[in-house]
Amino acid sequence: MIRVELPYHLRNLAKTGAEISLEVQDPITQRSLLDALEARYPVLRGTIRDHVTKMRRPFLRFFACEMDLSHEPMDALLPEAIRSGEEPYLIVGAIAGG
Amino acid sequence: MSSVRLLVGTKKGSFLLTADGKRERWTVDGPHFAGWEIYHMKGSPADPNRIYASQSSGWFGQVIQRSSDGGKSWEAVGNQFPYEGVPGTHQWYDGTPHPWEFKRVWHLEPALNDPETVYAGIEDAALFKSVDGGQTWKELDGLRRHGSGSQWQPGAGGMGLHTILLDPVHPERIFIAISAAGVFRSDDAGKTWRPTNQGLKSRYIPDPKAEVGYCVHRIALHPSRPETLFMQLHWNVMRSDDAGENWQHVSGNLPSDFGFPIDVHAHEPNTVYVVPIKSDSEHYPPEGKLRVYRSRVGGNEWEPLTNGLPQENCFVNVLRDAMAVDSLDSCGIYFGTSGGQVYASADGGDHWNAIVRDLPPVLSVEVQTLA
Numbered sequence: 195m196i197r198v199e200l201p202y203h204l205r206n207l208a209k210t211g212a213e214i215s216l217e218v219q220d221p222i223t224q225r226s227l228l229d230a231l232e233a234r235y236p237v238l239r240g241t242i243r244d245h246v247t248k249m250r251r252p253f254l255r256f257f258a259c260e261m262d263l264s265h266e267p268m269d270a271l272l273p274e275a276i277r278s279g280e281e282p283y284l285i286v287g288a289i290a291g292g
Numbered sequence: 293m294s295s296v297r298l299l300v301g302t303k304k305g306s307f308l309l310t311a312d313g314k315r316e317r318w319t320v321d322g323p324h325f326a327g328w329e330i331y332h333m334k335g336s337p338a339d340p341n342r343i344y345a346s347q348s349s350g351w352f353g354q355v356i357q358r359s360s361d362g363g364k365s366w367e368a369v370g371n372q373f374p375y376e377g378v379p380g381t382h383q384w385y386d387g388t389p390h391p392w393e394f395k396r397v398w399h400l401e402p403a404l405n406d407p408e409t410v411y412a413g414i415e416d417a418a419l420f421k422s423v424d425g426g427q428t429w430k431e432l433d434g435l436r437r438h439g440s441g442s443q444w445q446p447g448a449g450g451m452g453l454h455t456i457l458l459d460p461v462h463p464e465r466i467f468i469a470i471s472a473a474g475v476f477r478s479d480d481a482g483k484t485w486r487p488t489n490q491g492l493k494s495r496y497i498p499d500p501k502a503e504v505g506y507c508v509h510r511i512a513l514h515p516s517r518p519e520t521l522f523m524q525l526h527w528n529v530m531r532s533d534d535a536g537e538n539w540q541h542v543s544g545n546l547p548s549d550f551g552f553p554i555d556v557h558a559h560e561p562n563t564v565y566v567v568p569i570k571s572d573s574e575h576y577p578p579e580g581k582l583r584v585y586r587s588r589v590g591g592n593e594w595e596p597l598t599n600g601l602p603q604e605n606c607f608v609n610v611l612r613d614a615m616a617v618d619s620l621d622s623c624g625i626y627f628g629t630s631g632g633q634v635y636a637s638a639d640g641g642d643h644w645n646a647i648v649r650d651l652p653p654v655l656s657v658e659v660q661t662l663a
Contacts, residue, residue, distance in 0.1 A: 203327055203352055207368065237368040241352040245372045253351040287351045 196227060197282035201254075204242070204285070208235040213282055222277045224256060225268040242285060253288040296618050297362070297660045298636075299343065300628055301330030304652035306345060308363045311647075315624055315638040318647045324366065325357065332399050332613055335660040339407035344426060346397040346412075354396055356412075356426050369426035373397070373414055376433035382416065383445040392416045392436070399613060401456035404463075413453030417444060417470040419482065432482035435468065440487060440504045447471035447507050447526075454612055455511050459518045467521065467536060472507035475523070477536050488536030492525060509552045510612040514561035522564050522591070524554040524612070529566055531591050542591025547578045553615035557640060558623040562590040565617075565625060565641060567610040576607040584625070586641050600644030601635065608633070613656035620661055628654025 195215040205212060218230045225248075232239045243250055248268075250256070255264045259273045259281050275281040298309040305323030324330075328347045336342040341362045347355040354373070357366045379392035395415040403409035412420040412429060418436050420429040435441075444451060452471055459465035464481045467488075474489040492506045507526035514520065523530040523539065527549045530539040543549055550571035557563035564587045570578045577583060582601045585594040608629035618624035625641050628634045632651035637644045 201351075203349065206326075207352075207355065237355070240354065240371045246374070251351065251353060 195279050196222065196230075196276065197279055198227070198231060199282045199284045201285060201287040203287070204238060207237055207241065210235070215279075221269075222272050223269050224263060224266070224272065224283075227272065227283060228268075253290070255286045255288070257284040257286055258282075294620055295662045296620070296624060297335075297340075297662060298616070298626055298634065298647070299333035299335065299345075299363070299656075299658040299660070300634055300651065300654060301333050301345070301613075301656035302628075302632070302652040302654050303329050306330040306333055307648070307651060309634065309647050313620055315620075315636060318636075320648055321363070323652075324363070328352075328355075329396075330655065331396060332656040332658075334400050334402055334658045336402040336407035336410075338403070338405050340660050340662055342402065342407040342425075344400040344402060344410050346400055348396045354394075356397065356400075358426050370422070370428050373412070373418075373420055373429050374431070375418060375436070376431045377437075379436075381442060382451065383443060385446060387445075389442070392418075395450065396452075398452040398454045399456055401458060404458050404460055411456050411458075411466075413456050413468060415450045415452040416446075417451045417453040417473065419453055419456070419468055421482065432478075434478070434483050435476060435485045438476070438485045438487075440473070443504055444470065444473040445505065455508075457511060457513055457518075457521075459513075460515045461518050465518070465535070467511060467513075469508040469511050469523075471509065472526075473504045474506040474508055475511060475521075475536050488532075489539070490537065491532075491539030492530065493528070495527065510554050512554050512556050512564075514556045517561040520561065520590070522554050522556060524551050524566055526550065526571075529554065529564075529591060542587070544587070544592035544594055546585055546594050547583075547596075551610075552612040553610055553627065555615045555617050555625070557625075558617050558619040559621075560588070560623075563588050563640070564591060565615065566594075567615070567627065569609060575609045580604055580606050582606040582608065582629075584627070584637075584641055584644075597637070597641040597644070599642060600637075600646075611655055613658075614654050616657050616659040618659045618661045624659065626657050626659055628657045630654065 294313040300307040305326040307322030311318045331346045333345040343359040345357040381389035384390035399413040401411040408425045419432045455469035457467040476485045509524045521532045529543045531542045548568040551569045581603045583596040608631035615627040625637045630653045
């Protein structure tokens with residue numbers, strides 16, 4: 195199972211805890227992970243990625259294993275520690291705004 | 293006994309304020325959707341338990357919520373608003389072409405006779421309709437494509453479609469208003485549209501008969517007389533007695549020509565309310581005195597309503613969707629401010645009280661009159 199941490203407001207929207215476990219089919223990439231996340235929680239569609247272009251919303255970042263993956267190719271394999279469930283994949287809202 | 297429920301949208305969540313028909317003691321419920329901007333909430337006239345809410349965030353985009361139990365519980369529904377076809381461009385602030393891009397839902401207008409049908413006014417300006425309770429949305433693209441769309445420009449707050457009026461006498465007729473394009477009317481349930489802005493004036497539009505380009509802030513009508521429209525324009529209060537074909541100034545003795553909301557008394561079609569604001573950049577009440585102005589004769593002659601409102605050191609704003617009237621025998625008037633106050637008058641504006649004083653900045657106020 196893949197571990198995913200959501201930011202506070204998306205946890206509330208999806209009615210989940212801080213971390214969720216997600217089954218993701220191989221190959222486990224950012225795209226397949228986010229596809230699986232949105233399939234399980236349809237309410238998150240459009241809140242992380244654009245509905246049509248699937249581009250990351252500007253004030254969100256993706257982190258894992260102390261790396262910023264926000265600009266990495268969406269179809270690249272995620273690190274082994276993510277794929278094995280050892281480390282969570284982090285979806286983080288920008289710490290900014292009023 | 294009758295009761296009222298105020299639906300208050302703020303920059304950091306929504307609040308439901310309820311009272312019995314006396315409107316003296318209020319219960320405050322909220323925040324719902326804490327931390328999110330709630331641009332607008334509105335209940336269905338056909339089923340007051342059905343309420344729609346526009347929830348948005350600069351981080352997470354647009355969410356539409358609906359309640360089927362009067363706001364006790366909520367369900368997120370469809371949040372995809374795809375423009376029909378290739379959207380093309382409108383004008384940017386500097387006059388250059390700019391692609392049409394969805395930003396947020398400004399206004400939700402449930403149909404008069406079907407709780408599953410609801411209209412959404414969005415930024416960049418377009419009108420959408422859902423017939424399945426908000427699950428899916430389809431653009432009524434005859435508006436954006438009627439001919440002048442490529443000339444529309446945003447106002448300072450964005451190019452929002454902020455007003456949707458459904459005519460109860462002519463069921464096929466819809467009025468909408470866009471900042472800063474103007475008013476448009478459809479007589480065939482939203483299929484085709486035309487601008488209805490003749491008589492409006494804008495200081496910086498050289499052509500006095502320009503079809504579009506007007507920063508309309510809000511329009512209102514009384515359901516018994518929908519041919520008569522009242523408008524708070526960027527400069528001036530206007531009135532039309534022919535369903536928007538022609539407009540005339542009715543600002544009269546108002547202390548400023550600027551403001552955002554305008555509304556009509558529930559039982560007196562000629563009694564109109566505005567909140568004058570000082571502009572073009574200050575956007576607070578003239579002289580620091582918060583005054584609602586009432587005309588009982590459909591404009592031109594206005595009286596200040598001040599009893600219970602702060603008359604010194606008040607520098608709040610009242611936004612376009614932040615005023616509403618109930619339909620109890622003694623008509624209640626409500627408005628919310630950028631300072632987080634929600635004021636209520638249970639006697640048509642003669643006396644005012646603050647229901648709450650310390651909410652986040654208020655974006656919208658609607659009221660439901662419940663049996």
